Amino acid sequence: MKILDWYILKRYIFTFLMMLLLFIPIGITVDLAEKIGRILENNVPFGEVATYYLNFTVYFANLLFPLFLFLSVIWFTSKLANNTEVVAFLSSGVSFSRFLRPYIIGATIVATFALFLGMFLAPIASQGFNEFKYEYLKKNKQIQKTRDVYRQINDNDYIYISSFLPKRNIGMNFTYEHFDGNELKYKIFADNIRYIEEDSIYRLTGYVKRSYDNGIETIEKARRQNMKMPFEIEDLAPVEYAAETKPYFELLDFIKAEKRRGSSNIGRYEVVKLKKWSLPVSIFILTIIAVAVSSIKRRGGMGVNLAIGITIAMVYVFFDKIFGVMAAQSNFPAFIAVWFPNFIFGILAIILLQNAKR
Template sequence: MKILDKYILKKFFKTFFFVVLTLNVIVCVIDYTEKSDDFIKNNLSFNEIFFDYYVNLFVHWVSTLSPISVFIAVVFLTARLASHSEVIAILTNGISFRRFLSPFLMGATLLGGLTFLLIGWVIPKASRDKVEFEVAYLKPPFYFNERDIHMRVDDSTYMYMESYNNRIDRGYRSTIETIRDNRLYKKISGPRIEWDSAKQLWRMDKYDLYTFGSNGEETMVSGKNMEVDLHVNPKYFDNKYKLEETLTIPELNDYIKQEKLRGNVAGIGVYMNAKHERYAYPFAIIILTALGVIVSARKTRQGSGFLIAMGFVLAFVYILLVIMGRSIAQAGSLDPMLTAWLPNMLFFGITSILYYTLPK
């Protein structure tokens, strides 16, 4: 590693950590001003607020804002180097712009790899405490209000409920059907189905059992207190507020696979987008680092302040595209993978055009 690489990398990491600390402290202060009334209303202690919530919130925003933090840090650092004529001195000594860009990309690659490990496996576990805190103290009580619930329980069993009360773990007007080879073999209907927590089974207090023979004959038996063992439990109907933030990449893959098997294809867009975002973020760090160096390496008449301001504008454009992508993925209007990678694709195109057109 050359002296130039060490010099730039040292400044790169110092500036990055300064920007991360500054941005996240600002975010936490703003968050506190919005939620202080809720903290007082719930009579929460300082330890509960700080250690159970804000420590985890800080970690969450460190990962979420990592591409933007890197971009702002790079723009800030490179603009300062340009204003002090250090970039001109480096280039006039026979060092190409590509070689000047190398240590920035080296640092971005290291940060990208670290970010991928954190957002893929470490930070989701920390986010669980944050989400539990928000559900307990900052959000209204959760009531499952979906109607006409259809789900595939296993390879041959399908379940329907007209409604479900998550407070007492009870479903209403339920039907369980067994279908094999496109033929209905058995159907169980009942006005209520309730979870028995002691036996970890579902129980129908009244039921009608229909069986269908291969020749079209049908029999019906009515009874009381039938126990039904299904591969689904009341956790399926729990509050899924920010669930995607609390799942590691392997857990996201398992959850998406499980929902597809249950036939809930329309409801997995936000989880697919969250998974692809975690793969896209490391590349976003590298792309935005290159863009930051390119747009701020030239000494301008407006000074470094103009370049830093432009960096903030581009950073918030990126954030806006990410937020829009999440909304579009949740609505199912576009493929979740495309919405997660679209900001990277757009900014990669902008970076490539600027690299080949701007004078260096």
């Protein structure tokens, strides 16, 4: 690599790291100021709080990785433009594409780290972050789907409950169906089902079992029945943020199993999976936009470039959040929801780059 490449690449990485070191403490301070009352009220141990903010740092950085990079590139490239260094580079015979090369190298380094972070480190941090939040800060809020849960457990078994009480591990109006191919072999009803953790069994109250054999129906009843069941207690009330806490390859298996079970949260899970790939791509797109916007020396100086950059960043976040919510809460395709912002801003990047080359 030549002197120009090292000069820009070092500033690219250094400014990005400084941006992280600047905004993460601000984010922690704002979050702590908002939650300090509930933390003190619930007597949360200091070790738990420290672990939470360690997880918060990883979670926060992963969430806003592209935007931190975008603003840092605009910042230091605007300084280069204001010092007429960009003009000097281009006047020496360096093409704009050649000038862009160290930025792409830097984006590749950061995107590789972001990919690793999103696939393996961020899920661990997300689990600790969410567990702390719901254990100490949102004690009265549900983290599970607890109404009208209908799930396929395996190729032959289906369950349904009308409601679930997580604190007591009790499901109401339980139904269990077992098929052999397309033929219903038996069906179990219960007024409620409760998981007995110490014995690893389920206790069914108001138990009724209807069995079918060659058109003959037999009925078995009991006021209370203890039995083993081929599903886990989590299957009765799946945690809504479960996908965020799983490393990538576990996530693939999890989504496959949830599709088979007929989960209503597939859109949310697919968004989590696809964002692990779309985020690194967005780093390249936002880097190109940032260079194209800030490499031009403007009359208003760095302030104008930063204003333009912040506006673009806000629009990007708006698109990303709106389409993400649409996919999670409706039947809107997750692939379109996740990749549409990158597609739109990719076109914008090409247009701005062509304009900057002129």
